[in-house]
Each structure stands twice: as structure tokens, then as C-alpha cells.
Amino acid sequence: MTIAVTVNTSWNIYNFRMGLIRALLKQGNKIIAIAPQDDYSKNLVEDGCQFVPIVMDNTGSNPFKDYSLYRQLKRIYKDQKPDIVFHYTVKPNIYGTLAAYELKIPVINNVSGLGTVFLNKGIASFVAKKLYQKAFSHAELVFFQNSDDHQLFLMEIPLPNLQTDLLPGSGINLSEFSVSPIIGEEKVFLMIARLIKDKGVLEYLEAAELTLKKYPKSKFQLLGKLDPNHARGIPESIISEAHNNSIVKYLGETDDVKPYIEKATCVVLPSYREGTPRTLLEAAAIGRPIITTNVAGCKEVVSEGETGLLCEERNALDLSEKINTICEMPQKELSVMGKNGRQLIESKFDEQIVINQYLKHLSNIMNQLQAE
Incomplete structure (x- = not known):
């Protein structure tokens, strides 16, 4: 199976996701790491991933740059043909999911914290929530890291059919x-x-x-x-x-x-x-x-x-x-x-708890899609 992992920095993938990625690689899966290039990108390749760089504005909310990210990810997903995509952080969660949906590629998203979208009010927050609603309506599964975030997200963004589960963060390798x-x-x-x-x-x-x-x-x-x-x-x-x-x-x-x-x-x-x-x-x-x-x-x-x-x-x-x-x-x-x-x-908070949850849901989702 080919699994894409899309995040806002290579540093994030290497520091927080490698336990899961190594478990997936051990099963014989191909992992495509998609993120902006930084000092950690080479580490991902050394650990067995294929690395595909993207350009992402992590701090702003410029609609033209964000549309460019959507187009980048759609092109990469079309070229690489992953069987499923794991998204982390806000922009991959939103624009990656929209891109994958256009290509009929299933996704698992991870909300690691609600952040400024929910801490602040205003037009930017309103637009972000609408984008979340549109994107997440096409996700096979969304992981949240605590029950408060889970409850608040679904209270402010109605998604009655969304499949969700809780994870203890990225876990820790004890x-x-x-x-x-x-x-x-x-x-x-x-x-x-x-x-x-x-x-x-x-x-x-x-x-x-x-x-x-x-x-x-x-x-x-x-x-x-x-x-x-x-x-x-x-x-x-x-x-x-x-x-x-x-x-x-x-x-x-x-x-x-x-x-x-x-x-x-x-x-x-x-x-x-x-x-x-x-x-x-x-x-x-x-x-x-x-x-x-x-x-x-x-x-x-x-x-x-x-x-x-x-x-x-x-x-x-x-x-x-x-x-x-x-x-x-x-x-x-x-x-x-x-x-x-x-x-x-x-x-x-043992990392193995996180890995087991991913492997269980991944197997269930792929079996269900194959049966349809």
C-alpha cells in the first residue's frame, strides 16, 4: 500500500510521526512524505520515505497562496497515486483533503489542537470554519487529541456524519x-x-x-x-x-x-x-x-x-x-x-497506543473501500 503523509514541515514529520511511519514501513507499505523542505527532509529519506517537497505559507491566510497549495497537492496526489493520505496541521487538513477528494483518494486527518481558529473570532476564523466543514465532510476519519477539542469542533462546525476517534497526541516512545x-x-x-x-x-x-x-x-x-x-x-x-x-x-x-x-x-x-x-x-x-x-x-x-x-x-x-x-x-x-x-x-500516552489505533482504522477503512 502507498500512504502519503502531508504536514506543514518536515521537522514535524520527523519529530512527531516517525514511530507511526516506521511501523507502516515495517509492514511493507510505501511512505511518501510531503512537506516543505527543511533540514529534516533528508532524514525522512534516510529512514525509508520518499520525499516530495511543497511550498506552503504556514503563517498567513492568503487565498491565492492557499489555492496554490491545493493545486500543488492535487498534482502530487495525481502523480503519486497514494492509496490513502494522512493529513496533519490546518492547511494540509483542509486543502489536502479537498485535493484528495477530487481524485477520490481516502484521507485520515488529525486535529492536533484547535488553535487560533477557535481562540479568536472574526472573518478569518469564520472562513476557516467553513473550509473545515467543506473539507472534513469528505474525510474517512478525523482523529482529535482530547475530548474538549472534539466536542467544541463539532459544536461549532456541524458534521453529523463525520467519523472520529481520540488519540493521546502523537504519543511518546518510552x-x-x-x-x-x-x-x-x-x-x-x-x-x-x-x-x-x-x-x-x-x-x-x-x-x-x-x-x-x-x-x-x-x-x-x-x-x-x-x-x-x-x-x-x-x-x-x-x-x-x-x-x-x-x-x-x-x-x-x-x-x-x-x-x-x-x-x-x-x-x-x-x-x-x-x-x-x-x-x-x-x-x-x-x-x-x-x-x-x-x-x-x-x-x-x-x-x-x-x-x-x-x-x-x-x-x-x-x-x-x-x-x-x-x-x-x-x-x-x-x-x-x-x-x-x-x-x-x-x-x-505510550506511542504504541497511537500506532495501534492508526493500524486498526487503516485496515478497517481499506477493507470497507475494497468491499464497496
């Missing part, structure tokens, strides 16, 4: 993450995220400043890529000011977050909404307590008081109070919290 002890008496807080407002970066900076007044020996770190072209990107000047004033230490970006998590006491993500945040799964798998917001996608990764703490969305004061709680906890309690987090990941 063999790549082992528990490490929390080292040192100093409390080190680490936030890992793309530096945009929706991730709660500004609240993290404010909470750090508040906590430092009470616990001056605590340390705050920020790891992630600046995104100045994003409509809600955090200006570099704000990050530099916080770094220069010793509120946070900005660590830049990295391909390997494990060493940074291992040196941290607690991982913080005060995001406004997520699908299933990979950084929190990785933190818990390594045995670190978590502080995150009590919102869709984030709250599922935390068992309140047992594996971490939940704070109010967009509330720096409440976030600071939860950070203070971690500052006051003895090492033994933090270690127990981390151990509980690892057990939660093993029971609910």
Missing part, C-alpha cells in the same frame, strides 16, 4: 526517555515552547518575576524558537530584557530537550489551549513535576496534586502561586510527583 533523579536543592523551572503569546510566555515571565521576590534563589529558564513573523509572536526585545534582568535565562532552541529537562526541577507550560503538548509528555516521562493550565489538551497530561499542578489560564499571579508551591516542596515529594507522572505516561 524507550527514548528514562526517569532521571531531580538534582540539587535549587528549584529550576523550565518552559519549552514556541515563543508566541498563545503559549503563555508573557504570563511565565511575569510569574517568574513575582516568584523571585519571594524565592530569590529559584531559577527560570525559557527554551524555544522565536517566531517574529507570527501574528502573536513575542518580540525578541521582550525576551532579551527578561534575560538581561535575570528574570529568565533564555536558552535559545534545540533539537534535543532531554538534557534541559533532566537539569530542571519542574516543567511549566501556561498555554491557552493545546492538542496534547509533547513537551509535557517528555517532562513527565523523565520524571519531572508539571505546572500547566487547566485548559483543553494541557489538563489531560496532569493528575492534579499527584503528577503536577494546574493553574488558571492567562493568570500570572495564580501561576506564580503554583510555582511557589513547588518551591516549598521537599525533594522527596517532588520525586514522588515525578514518579507518578512517569506512570501516567506509561498508562495513557
Whole structure:
């Protein structure tokens, strides 16, 4: 079977989808990875995929560029003749599905988070929802990563015949993450995220400043890529000011977050909404307590008081109070919290759960289509 996997970056495919892709390759399937070319494109080829580059504007909503994406994908699908396409991220989900439908190619879509379309109102959000409705009416299956996203999506976009299922994000390969002890008496807080407002970066900076007044020996770190072209990107000047004033230490970006998590006491993500945040799964798998917001996608990764703490969305004061709680906890309690987090990941977020769901639905869909 030939399976196309279409995503907005090669980096995304390589970092989040390779467990599934390797399982599909092991079964003897041919995998066509379709994404904009970046430093990870060659890795996909080395791992056994055929790579087809596309041009995609990931930040804008220009209808001419988006129509160009639709035409690109339709041409590629026509040339490559995949038996089925897996789509991830907003534009492939919409324009890839419309292109595949024109060619009568079945698709499985994955909504990894509702994002700005549902966080914001306005004409762009209205148009995006209409496009979702048109595209998803032709999907064989849509995976959602949490029940809140699933419910809200179908409440705002009526699709009574849509076949859906839930996945625990992209899952995590537990063999790549082992528990490490929390080292040192100093409390080190680490936030890992793309530096945009929706991730709660500004609240993290404010909470750090508040906590430092009470616990001056605590340390705050920020790891992630600046995104100045994003409509809600955090200006570099704000990050530099916080770094220069010793509120946070900005660590830049990295391909390997494990060493940074291992040196941290607690991982913080005060995001406004997520699908299933990979950084929190990785933190818990390594045995670190978590502080995150009590919102869709984030709250599922935390068992309140047992594996971490939940704070109010967009509330720096409440976030600071939860950070203070971690500052006051003895090492033994933090270690127990981390151990509980690892057990939660093993029971609910193992990558194999995701792979098994895909393989089951893929088999059912292809058998059903062959019977028609």
C-alpha cells in the first residue's frame, strides 16, 4: 500500500510521526512524505520515505497562496497515486483533503489542537470554519487529541456524519526517555515552547518575576524558537530584557530537550489551549513535576496534586502561586510527583497506543473501500 503523509514541515514529520511511519514501513507499505523542505527532509529519506517537497505559507491566510497549495497537492496526489493520505496541521487538513477528494483518494486527518481558529473570532476564523466543514465532510476519519477539542469542533462546525476517534497526541516512545533523579536543592523551572503569546510566555515571565521576590534563589529558564513573523509572536526585545534582568535565562532552541529537562526541577507550560503538548509528555516521562493550565489538551497530561499542578489560564499571579508551591516542596515529594507522572505516561500516552489505533482504522477503512 502507498500512504502519503502531508504536514506543514518536515521537522514535524520527523519529530512527531516517525514511530507511526516506521511501523507502516515495517509492514511493507510505501511512505511518501510531503512537506516543505527543511533540514529534516533528508532524514525522512534516510529512514525509508520518499520525499516530495511543497511550498506552503504556514503563517498567513492568503487565498491565492492557499489555492496554490491545493493545486500543488492535487498534482502530487495525481502523480503519486497514494492509496490513502494522512493529513496533519490546518492547511494540509483542509486543502489536502479537498485535493484528495477530487481524485477520490481516502484521507485520515488529525486535529492536533484547535488553535487560533477557535481562540479568536472574526472573518478569518469564520472562513476557516467553513473550509473545515467543506473539507472534513469528505474525510474517512478525523482523529482529535482530547475530548474538549472534539466536542467544541463539532459544536461549532456541524458534521453529523463525520467519523472520529481520540488519540493521546502523537504519543511518546518510552524507550527514548528514562526517569532521571531531580538534582540539587535549587528549584529550576523550565518552559519549552514556541515563543508566541498563545503559549503563555508573557504570563511565565511575569510569574517568574513575582516568584523571585519571594524565592530569590529559584531559577527560570525559557527554551524555544522565536517566531517574529507570527501574528502573536513575542518580540525578541521582550525576551532579551527578561534575560538581561535575570528574570529568565533564555536558552535559545534545540533539537534535543532531554538534557534541559533532566537539569530542571519542574516543567511549566501556561498555554491557552493545546492538542496534547509533547513537551509535557517528555517532562513527565523523565520524571519531572508539571505546572500547566487547566485548559483543553494541557489538563489531560496532569493528575492534579499527584503528577503536577494546574493553574488558571492567562493568570500570572495564580501561576506564580503554583510555582511557589513547588518551591516549598521537599525533594522527596517532588520525586514522588515525578514518579507518578512517569506512570501516567506509561498508562495513557505510550506511542504504541497511537500506532495501534492508526493500524486498526487503516485496515478497517481499506477493507470497507475494497468491499464497496
